[in-house]
Amino acid sequence: MKIGIIGTGAIGGTIAKKMSAAGHQVKVNNTGNIDKLNALAQELGATAAHQKEVVKDVDVIILAIPTIAIPTLPKDLFAEVPQNVIVVDTSNYYPFRDADMEEIKNGQVESVWVSEQLGRPVIKAFNNLLAETLASGGKKPGADDRIAMAIAGDDAEAKKVIAGLVDDAGYDTVDSGTLSESWRHQPGTPAYCTELNAAELRQALADGVKDDAPILRDKAIAELSAMSTYPAHPEVVKFNRALFA
């Protein structure tokens, strides 16, 4: 497939690498100049593209930028993008990083807000696995304890396409429902960055409590920030799981 990725940081860069390794044609864009982007794109197995080009002639557009950066995208970025092009939102809202965003703080589901900002439907995916998990936790289909990713959205066909890309990356998917249900894998829920297999993830998605999530999200960040050294990846996953023990 032809994939355009906006954002080449921890998650966007990892998705680009995984998708190009799986044989997809990947274009990337970030805020830097095109020479620097060219060098990075080469490392990722992708090609560098200006913002207007990254969304052109692709099957899937993946937004891998912080929530706060969504409104900085040009208002007409998607004007000529056909409706059958799938837009994926990977973002997670963190007040410490994204500042106060009233609608989300008042309970609006994060990707519903993103969809409204863009003026088009989105699929929420790639948000509930840490970049480190995505980089190195992949397994072949059918492998024991293959890690699963949650995927939400209102278009069943689009979700199938994205589930295929996730499978290419080495992960199962669990359909978490419509976009309005995607709070079930936002930060502060048991489905968020806890590296679960499909059966465990299904249960975690069912166990989430919407009003508790922002409280647990902020508690987790406060506790992780208070540690003298930031824990290694396996400890972070254990820490996330322990929030719900």
Ligand SMILES: NC(=O)c1ccc[n+]([C@@H]2O[C@H](COP(=O)([O-])OP(=O)(O)OC[C@H]3O[C@@H](n4cnc5c(N)ncnc54)[C@H](OP(=O)(O)O)[C@@H]3O)[C@@H](O)[C@H]2O)c1
């Ligand atoms: N890190 C993870 O483990 C992880 C996992 C799942 C989901 N997420 C979510 O994914 C989002 C991105 O996280 P991240 O960790 O990848 O952040 P990051 O490492 O800080 O990377 C952010 C990327 O977004 C780019 N960017 C920002 N504004 C842009 C704009 N207007 N146009 C084009 N590119 C823009 C930045 O460009 P420059 O490179 O030019 O600065 C950078 O490449 C966040 O909402 C995060 O919560 C993260």
